[in-house]
Amino acid sequence: MVRLSNTLPDQLHQLHENSLPGKSLLYDFGEGARYRLTFVDDTNLDVTVVEDSFFAPGTVNHCTVEITQLRDSLVMITWEEKESSNTVVNVDDFSSHVSYTNITTMSSGQFWRLKGTITEE
Numbered sequence: 001m002v003r004l005s006n007t008l009p010d011q012l013h014q015l016h017e018n019s020l021p022g023k024s025l026l027y028d029f030g031e032g033a034r035y036r037l038t039f040v041d042d043t044n045l046d047v048t049v050v051e052d053s054f055f056a057p058g059t060v061n062h063c064t065v066e067i068t069q070l071r072d073s074l075v076m077i078t079w080e081e082k083e084s085s086n087t088v089v090n091v092d093d094f095s096s097h098v099s100y101t102n103i104t105t106m107s108s109g110q111f112w113r114l115k116g117t118i119t120e121e
Contacts, residue, residue, distance in 0.1 A: 029116035
């Protein structure tokens, strides 16, 4: 398997549900909201905080995910964070390098709608 970090920048658009395992991507939703998502395999994801208003950089959440191919270069990724029980739904458009992310924060009942960029690590 070719690691994404060794591919050309314009090859992000070729990603799909079966090519995500082994990849590490940076999700940037603006100041105070940057995360590295590492797809360990087809059902496990490590989310590492790069920058966040609530969690220290380097904080890692290990999650079980479901990845659904919606069309070429468009996937939906869903998971529940084990410690917080927060739920996350990403719709990632790899052809335009954009992530639409919805997060339900269980402790406060807040619902976050984010749009950010996806880049290769």
